[in-house]
Amino acid sequence: MVEPRGVHVPVLLDRCLELLAPALDRPGRAPGGRTVYVDGTTGLGGHAEAVLLAHPETILVGLDRDTEALAHSARRLERFGDRVHLVHAVYDELPQVLPKLGLEQVDGILFDLGVSSLQLDEADRGFAYAQDAPLDMRMDQTTGITAQEIVNSYSHPDLTRILRVYGEEKFASRIAAAIIRERAKAPITSSALLAELVRDSIPAPARRTGGHPAKRTFQALRIEVNGELSTWERALPAAIDVLAPGGRVVVLSYHSLEDRITKQAFAARARSTGPVDLPVELPGTGPTLRLLTRGGAEMASDVEVARNPRAASVRLRAAQLIEQEPGSRPGTTGQRAPHDRGP
Ligand SMILES: C[S@@+](CC[C@H](N)C(=O)[O-])C[C@H]1O[C@@H](n2cnc3c(N)ncnc32)[C@H](O)[C@@H]1O
Numbered sequence: 001m002v003e004p005r006g007v008h009v010p011v012l013l014d015r016c017l018e019l020l021a022p023a024l025d026r027p028g029r030a031p032g033g034r035t036v037y038v039d040g041t042t043g044l045g046g047h048a049e050a051v052l053l054a055h056p057e058t059i060l061v062g063l064d065r066d067t068e069a070l071a072h073s074a075r076r077l078e079r080f081g082d083r084v085h086l087v088h089a090v091y092d093e094l095p096q097v098l099p100k101l102g103l104e105q106v107d108g109i110l111f112d113l114g115v116s117s118l119q120l121d122e123a124d125r126g127f128a129y130a131q132d133a134p135l136d137m138r139m140d141q142t143t144g145i146t147a148q149e150i151v152n153s154y155s156h157p158d159l160t161r162i163l164r165v166y167g168e169e170k171f172a173s174r175i176a177a178a179i180i181r182e183r184a185k186a187p188i189t190s191s192a193l194l195a196e197l198v199r200d201s202i203p204a205p206a207r208r209t210g211g212h213p214a215k216r217t218f219q220a221l222r223i224e225v226n227g228e229l230s231t232w233e234r235a236l237p238a239a240i241d242v243l244a245p246g247g248r249v250v251v252l253s254y255h256s257l258e259d260r261i262t263k264q265a266f267a268a269r270a271r272s273t274g275p276v277d278l279p280v281e282l283p284g285t286g287p288t289l290r291l292l293t294r295g296g297a298e299m300a301s302d303v304e305v306a307r308n309p310r311a312a313s314v315r316l317r318a319a320q321l322i323e324q325e326p327g328s329r330p331g332t333t334g335q336r337a338p339h340d341r342g343p
Contacts, residue, residue, distance in 0.1 A: 167220030
């Protein structure tokens with residue numbers, strides 16, 4: 001097993017701990033009065049380890065679709081014994097995972113989206129444009145379509161769409177055309193060949209700005225291979241549905257489309273769905289979430305970005321499931337607050 005290179009620094013760790021603490025530091029409903037923390041993207045276990053250390057009465061349900069990541073975090077978290085439950089699952093499967101562990105609701109959830117440094121460092125996974133490897137890019141290598149299959153079979157319009165939307169690549173159509181020309185000669189099987197092809201398709205002046213010319217194409221392929229956006233669209237509402245009252249969810253996104261899905265899912269539940277002209281909420285129409293990051297997403301400080309380049313594009317959003325007054329009906333908060341209804 002390849003050891004992760006250097007020190008992996010969890011992104012916005014202190015802020016994540018601060019946001020989760022009120023939900024985890026309270027009497028829990030899990031056996032022994034413990035609270036439940038779900039790490040939807042356990043990765044190398046950096047955030048998970050810090051939560052377990054900060055909250056000795058909390059148990060972890062740690063998900064990851066990557067079996068190698070789980071093997072690393074299993075070793076890292078071994079000392080926490082029966083407080084740790086690691087599960088090989090895609091994060092939209094959380095509602096099915098919990099009952100298998102005898103759990104119904106959870107107190108805190110973290111999603112640190114995207115790829116781990118382990119995946120980027122392991123040459124044979126094909127995520128990195130700087131290393132030559134077979135074009136795989138699956139986070140779960142046990143299933144699904146590879147980047148090689150996409151590059152060698154998608155049509156010009158489909159390749160262009162993926163590169164433009166997921167990679168925000170200005171030269172999407174030119175790159176797609178170059179891919180199609182090249183694969184007519186021989187299948188494209190290596191990340192180095194693809195990176196070179198992308199570089200050669202981009203006008204020379206544009207190659208000098210915005211980092212490595214192949215970065216956006218590799219990001220786009222990775223998102224397509226792993227169905228990242230459609231999975232995220234299902235996963236976040238499903239996660240909110242299993243929060244206990246007062247439970248909190250924190251999301252770290254690294255792509256504008258992921259962050260938009262997060263923002264919209266939170267906003268939909270943070271506003272009233274009742275008639276605008278009523279001064280009080282009707283039963284079941286009140287907001288169910290309270291936004292903890294009002295006024296937009298939070299970003300990493302310059303100091304953190306200097307220490308940890310991965311933090312440069314992070315956007316953090318967090319929300320809490322509103323606790324109902326005893327005896328009130330779900331979604332009923334009585335007098336409507338002026339900001340309950342969204343724009
Ligand atoms: C950025 S890393 C998490 C790093 C972690 N917070 C830490 O401190 O070590 C993201 C992890 O999420 C996993 N992942 C990405 N999409 C997933 C999904 N849909 N379901 C489950 N795991 C996923 C990846 O395999 C990767 O290990």
